[in-house]
Amino acid sequence: MTTLLLASASPARLSTLRSAGLDPQVRVSSVDEDAVLAEGRERFGALEPADAVLLLAQAKAEDVTRALEQTPAEATISAEAHQEPSDVAALPDLVVGCDSMLELDGEIFGKPADAETAVARWRTMRGRSGVLHTGHWVVDLRDPEDGGTGGTLGATSSTTVHFAQVSDEEIEAYVATGEPLAVAGAFTLDGRGGAFVSGVEGDHHGVVGISLPLLRELLDQVGVRWTDLW
Known part of the structure; x- marks a missing residue:
């Protein structure tokens, strides 16, 4: 099985x-x-927003790649614990980095700095539409004899998000949960914020944070079939 490391x-x-x-x-x-x-x-x-998230995704993937190549045994982290080093000493076959931002009227929104910012942002977003950009960057670490290409490449997923006309009370209650403070654009599609999104145009996975169809296409470009990761 081909191994993948998520730099996120x-x-x-x-x-x-x-x-x-x-x-x-x-x-x-x-x-x-x-x-x-x-x-x-x-x-x-x-x-441009689509370029900014791609640049950050590349920086994250290549930063983790450098750390892995220096100390692979210590740098690989268990996906279960997110804290304890795993017992896998070998480098993963592939590293993928991602970054997301919301674009609304030409303005870029990452994670809100605090609850006050998140409330103000939601009052701006409600009843309107924005574009959630997610940059993806893949680094192929496989040995050439195993089919490795040495490739480092990426692309951006852009999905239009339509926000519901939510009330001030709903906004304040949502922000009080803390969820909007940890995510780009101050909303989630797969959590409490999903009820406040009236629709999307494009790949909903990209709004969650990683576009599976786009990642599959990038992996195909370095000769890795999606099913090799199962």
């Missing part, structure tokens, strides 16, 4: 992969997102 602490991404029959390892990157974006703007100029 997101429980939603891990759950999505597991529901699809995968059993990824997990390793969280040490990337400074603000620094990565600042460097990106310096190199490329103003970044």
Whole structure:
């Protein structure tokens, strides 16, 4: 079986992969997102949202790849515990990094800094539509004799999200749960926030945090069949 490592602490991404029959390892990157974006703007100029999330996904995947190559036994983290090192000393075959942001009227929303920000954001989003961008980056670590390509490549999933016309009371109650503070755009599709999303246009997995169809396409480009991960 081909092994996959998810360079993300997101429980939603891990759950999505597991529901699809995968059993990824997990390793969280040490990337400074603000620094990565600042460097990106310096190199490329103003970044479109779809490019910003792709840049961050690449930075996370390649940061974890470097850590694994330096100390593979210690750097591989159990997906069950997220804290204890696993007993797998070998490098995974593939590393995938992701990052998500919500675009609304040309403005970008990541995770809200605090409850007040989340409430204000929801008052802006309600009854309107935004685009949830999720960048994906794959690094192929397989040996050439095992079919490895040395490939490092990515793409962005963009899905339109329609928000319900929720009341102030609903917004405050939702923010009080703490859920919106931990996710890009201050909402979830697979949690309490799902009731406040009236519809999506595009891949709903991308809104949760990792697009399975897009990831399958990226893996195909490095010669890995999706079913090899089962």
